[in-house]
Amino acid sequence: AQKVTQTQTSISVMEKTTVTMDCVYETRDSSYFLFWYKQTASGEIVFLIRQDSYKKENATEGHYSLNFQKPKSSIGLIITATQIEDSAVYFCAMRGYGNEKITFGAGTKLTIKP
Amino acid sequence: NSKVIQTPRYLVKGQGQKAKMRCIPEKGHPVVFWYQQNKNNEFKFLINFQNQEVLQQIDMTEKRFSAECPSNSPCSLEIQSSEAGDSALYLCASSLSGNTLYFGEGSRLIVV
Numbered sequence: 001a002q003k004v005t006q007t008q009t010s011i012s013v014m015e016k017t018t019v020t021m022d023c024v025y026e027t028r029d030s031s032y033f034l035f036w037y038k039q040t041a042s043g044e045i046v047f048l049i050r051q052d053s054y055k056k057e058n059a060t061e062g063h064y065s066l067n068f069q070k071p072k073s074s075i076g077l078i079i080t081a082t083q084i085e086d087s088a089v090y091f092c093a094m095r096g097y098g099n100e101k102i103t104f105g106a107g108t109k110l111t112i113k114p
Numbered sequence: 115n116s117k118v119i120q121t122p123r124y125l126v127k128g129q130g131q132k133a134k135m136r137c138i139p140e141k142g143h144p145v146v147f148w149y150q151q152n153k154n155n156e157f158k159f160l161i162n163f164q165n166q167e168v169l170q171q172i173d174m175t176e177k178r179f180s181a182e183c184p185s186n187s188p189c190s191l192e193i194q195s196s197e198a199g200d201s202a203l204y205l206c207a208s209s210l211s212g213n214t215l216y217f218g219e220g221s222r223l224i225v226v
Contacts, residue, residue, distance in 0.1 A: 033213050035215075037215075039155070045207075045217035046217075047214050047215065047216065050213070089155060095212070099170075100162055100169040100170040100212060102147065102213075102215060103157075104157035106155065106156055107155045
């Protein structure tokens with residue numbers, strides 16, 4: 001069975017700073033895919049970034065990057081130079097290679113203060 | 115703007131009534147997922163399809179939930195007899211390969 005755990009319920013940081021959100025996962029699959037999404041106040045869910053387990057290099061996409069620590073089953077999301085519009089709920093998700101289902105964590109609410 | 119189209123945006127149903135939601139996936143995406151998101155933001159996987167075939171689904175033994183993705187028609191999720199606990203945001207997402215998901219805006223069901 002797959003499990004995704006986000007222990008930070010909410011985080012608040014000042015604008016233009018860097019924030020890291022934690023995520024740990026459990027899977028029996030040797031290959032898997034990890035994702036981060038954000039859900040805005042309007043309810044829109046947007047894909048941000050993805051890490052394939054076989055890739056050693058951390059994924060980056062604009063001002064998003066990942067801290068993939070495979071031995072710790074951890075995939076942290078790093079947002080640099082945060083902006084007010086980054087305020088949202090961020091979800092970590094995973095899919096094991098042998099599993100058709102994508103499992104989501106409970107989410108971390110990020111508030112960016114001016 | 116989302117390219118996955120979900121209708122209706124809101125549904126209000128009485129207990130015992132049927133509720134039906136539709137989803138048009140992004141063009142060219144053969145994989146469709148349905149999730150239920152509760153008031154605590156938790157995602158519950160319901161079912162997914164590749165074209166018209168079910169890939170995986172939760173145990174719908176209550177038989178109140180059914181879903182299909184017919185060829186050349188929108189996908190749909192139907193609750194035969196709504197219960198208060200079904201009140202949630204129902205999210206449809208499509209995917210090219212079953213990995214990265216692109217979500218619609220959701221259909222919010224309120225059961226009164």
